[in-house]
Amino acid sequence: MTRFHSRVLESLINVISRNKASLLGGIIVIVLFPVLFVSILFDMQGVVQNPYFGFLIYLVMGPLFVLGLVLLLVGSFFAGNDDMGLLTVEYFKEQLNRPGRFSRIRKLVFVTALLTFITLFVVGVVTYTGFNYTESVSFCGKFCHQVMEPEYVTYTNSPHSRVPCVKCHISSDSRWFTKSKFSGVKQLFAVMFHTYSRPIKTPITALRPERRTCEGCHRPEEFPGDILKVEDKFLPDEKNTHVQTVMLLRIGTGDYRGRKAQGIHWHVSKNYKVLYKSSPDHKRISEVTLIGPDKKKIVFRNTDYAGRVAEPGPYKERVMDCMDCHNRPTHVFLSPNEALDRKMATGIIPDNLPYIKRQALAAITKKYASADTARFGIAKDILGWYRKNYPDIVRTKRALLDKAVRGAQQAYMENVFPQMNIGWGTYQSFIGHKNGSGCFRCHSGKFKTATGKTIPNNCDLCHLILAENKPAMDIFRILKSSIR
Ligand code: HEC
Ligand code: HEC
Ligand code: HEC
Ligand code: HEC
Ligand code: HEC
Structure with a gap:
């Protein structure tokens, strides 16, 4: 080491050790740097598969490291000028005024620039990887193990198990980004102080997926039309008789390339808007408004509520979207x-x-x-x-x-998670009409306009049942016999 370098080092140590803030900062930085460096390397290689490892690196050590740096810099800045040696403005002035000293300054500037670069690089890596960590399925699904286990397990068994949690729950819109991080911090506190509700209430208000998100991958207006659905069931008899329910589901299509919107996905075609007023859990609906291409409003009122406006809970109005039927696309709790x-x-x-x-x-x-x-x-x-x-x-x-x-x-x-008070049937799907729920919240025959028009509820509106709990057989045979 040249004399010059040792003088730079000496004055650095002088500045740092002269005040407690930068001394503390210095210790934090020196101790954490190698640990962080090695941990991040390990994490990038995927050596350690534990959600708490990421938490320790990115949400504890990372911020602590940055805090150490800030302490170090702020401490040195406010430290007295004596003993600052090489690091003061006076020194630069003096050096600049003496001819022949430029190379020294250049070296000093070089050293400072190098240190700044390394620091910025480390802070950058910590922030970037840390951000990715808080967006990972591992963090969302496994970190608060007890709270998120039901959603994580059901997600893992669903068709969306390869779609990251944030893809559905956080829109790409930047306003959502800040909203989601604030909501996330609130949730971390709720977990720390055990103030979260068990089970988590639905429908969720913060971070509820947007229709746009689903439409990034699915486009109902392009659906080709009807689909054939086969459900396998086993009866509770001695032989566990294998039966099937087979139906043609009129999932429909909408407004695409001149095709008329029809069938089940008619509700989300862009020329129609269905609005409804309901209890906060969306289970009891009192009023449905339909706005067609002519912008005229058709209001259907639930005859059960005739004359009785005051039902508990504010009846807010909302526009129907995918989640009003697909409320369980991935957290599928079965009966x-x-x-x-x-x-x-x-x-x-x-x-x-x-x-x-x-x-x-x-x-x-x-x-x-x-x-x-x-x-x-x-x-x-x-x-x-x-x-x-x-x-x-x-x-x-x-x-x-x-x-x-x-x-x-x-x-x-x-499907059952006693620690979160989730039993059979706690979370219900709105697809179908078990116990009058789901589609029958509106298609019950009880919704009427002032002129007596009803939201239809005939059994062939949504499906054609080809076989119901009939002995299982080849689907080909079922179809052939129903054609004849
Ligand atoms: C395909 C999109 C999708 C993905 C992927 C997804 N969710 Fe959800 N999630 C939803 C929908 C839709 C709801 C229900 C919204 C409602 O009814 O208000 C929901 C609800 C929830 C709820 C509220 C409780 C409940 O069961 O309704 C939690 C908590 C949750 N999700 C966590 C997660 C976690 C953790 C992951 C990743 C392991 C994840 N979600 C992945 C769509 C998704
Ligand atoms: C990143 C892409 C992606 C996003 C976003 C997404 N999905 Fe999916 N979805 C898929 C894939 C992939 C499948 C599985 C297809 C398969 O296995 O046949 C699927 C399957 C489905 C199915 C069929 C399920 C079944 O049981 O067969 C439904 C319904 C569905 N998604 C609804 C939704 C809804 C509602 C949303 C918005 C909350 C959504 N998806 C968001 C990719 C996505
Ligand atoms: C009125 C209720 C309703 C609305 C609103 C709705 N869906 Fe569906 N969707 C259904 C039903 C019912 C099925 C058939 C379910 C089944 O196969 O068990 C279905 C099936 C699907 C499927 C699977 C199709 C297949 O070929 O198997 C996807 C994907 C899907 N919907 C996406 C969406 C998206 C995206 C939206 C919002 C833009 C949406 N749905 C809005 C009721 C609805
Ligand atoms: C919030 C209320 C509401 C819910 C929930 C609802 N619908 Fe509808 N649905 C309507 C209204 C309103 C109409 C239009 C009635 C009319 O045209 O007069 C309609 C029409 C339909 C049509 C006929 C579309 C056409 O014109 O071809 C089908 C099929 C249908 N719904 C299926 C379903 C299915 C399946 C579900 C459940 C997964 C469901 N709906 C849930 C309000 C609802
Ligand atoms: C508004 C649309 C709609 C109407 C009207 C309707 N259904 Fe359904 N029905 C559905 C949907 C959606 C499913 C669920 C398909 C699935 O499981 O994905 C279903 C499922 C069924 C099933 C199969 C249930 C099972 O065991 O899995 C039967 C049986 C059935 N409906 C009978 C009827 C009968 C009888 C009527 C007339 C009183 C009727 N439905 C009216 C939409 C409707």
Whole structure:
């Protein structure tokens, strides 16, 4: 090291050690720099797959490092001028006035520029990777494990499991960006102080996906028209009889290249607007307004509310969008029947054990205090019943029985989350019309205009049921027999 370099270093150390703020800052920076550097390298390589690791790097060490730098700089700036040696304006002036000293200044400027560059680079990397971390599925879904587990698990089992959380929940609009970060900070506090509601209330108000977001990937106006839907079910009898419901769903199309909007996606065609007033949970609807291409308003009122305006809750009006039907596109919570039917259709629960559907259903619909007691209870319940009623199966087909137990446990764990007070049916899908919900919130036959026009509810409006709970057979045969 030349004499010059050691003098620069000396005055740096002098400045730093002369006041407590920059000394503290200096210590933080020196200690954190190598740790951060190595951690970020590890993280970029994906060596450590733990959401808390990212949290530690980007939301604890990163900001602390930047704080250290700020302390260091602010401290040195406000420190007294004595002993500043090489780092004062006076020194520069003096040097500049002496001929032959320019190369020294150049060196000093070079050193300062290099240090500034390295610092900016590190701060840049920390901020950028830190930002990406807070946008990651790992942070959103796994960091607050207990709170987000239900959404994360259902998401993982859904068709959108490769769409990052932020893609749906945070619009690309910059106003949304700040909104989302503020909302995120609020949520972190809620988790820290355990003030979040269990279960999380829906419909969500902050960060609710926008119609535009869905339309970035799906364009209902381009849908070709009707689709054929086949549902596999298993009856709760001895043979677990495999049946099917088959229907032609009129999902429709809209306003695209001259095609007239029709069918189910007529609601979101751009020439029509459907507005409605409802309770805050959107489950009870009192008034629907339809605005067509001629801009005339047609108002349908729910006859159940005739004369009674004062229902609890403010009846705010909103424009119908994708989420008013697709409120569960990715956090799909199934009913116990559906959950078991899917496990049986895929062979995860073998369907050749007598009464397995009925017994599994009985076991998974009992109330359990936690996921662990549920796992234990379901096994005990199912095995206990077979020991009593089919002891020879327990003896000869134990592996098959254990497989069925594991499948039933999975069906439970994927849909019920006792720690968040989420039971069967806590979150309901608005697709379809189970128990008068979903489509029947409006298509109930009770919505009438002043002139007596009704929102239609005839069974063929939305689908043609080709088979209902009929013995499973080749779809080709079902179609052929219904054509004849
Ligand atoms: C395909 C789009 C999409 C993706 C991807 C997505 N969500 Fe959602 N999310 C929604 C919709 C739609 C709702 C329901 C909105 C409503 O009813 O108000 C929702 C609701 C929620 C809720 C409120 C509770 C509930 O179940 O309704 C939470 C919490 C949530 N999402 C977290 C996440 C997390 C964490 C991820 C990533 C692991 C994620 N979301 C990924 C669309 C999405
Ligand atoms: C980044 C692209 C992307 C975004 C954004 C997105 N989806 Fe999807 N969506 C997909 C993919 C991919 C599939 C799976 C297709 C498949 O497996 O056949 C899918 C499937 C679906 C399905 C069919 C589900 C099923 O059970 O077969 C529906 C309904 C759907 N999305 C609705 C929505 C809604 C509503 C939104 C907005 C909240 C949305 N999607 C946002 C990409 C996206
Ligand atoms: C009036 C209710 C309603 C609205 C509003 C609605 N959908 Fe749908 N959508 C449905 C129904 C019902 C289905 C068929 C569900 C099924 O297959 O089980 C469906 C099916 C879909 C599918 C799957 C199509 C396929 O070929 O399988 C996608 C994707 C989709 N909708 C996207 C959207 C998007 C994006 C919007 C908003 C622009 C939207 N939907 C608005 C009711 C609606
Ligand atoms: C907020 C109220 C509301 C909800 C919820 C709703 N609809 Fe509608 N729907 C309407 C209105 C209003 C009309 C138009 C009635 C008219 O033309 O007089 C309509 C019309 C329709 C039509 C006929 C479209 C055409 O002209 O071809 C279909 C099909 C339909 N709805 C299916 C559904 C399905 C399926 C669901 C549930 C997934 C659903 N709707 C949920 C309000 C609603
Ligand atoms: C406003 C549209 C609409 C009307 C009117 C309607 N349905 Fe549906 N129905 C649906 C939708 C959407 C589904 C769900 C499809 C799915 O599961 O994706 C459904 C599902 C069904 C199913 C299958 C349920 C299952 O087991 O999975 C049956 C059966 C059914 N409807 C019968 C009827 C009958 C009977 C009527 C007349 C009283 C009727 N529907 C009127 C929209 C409608």
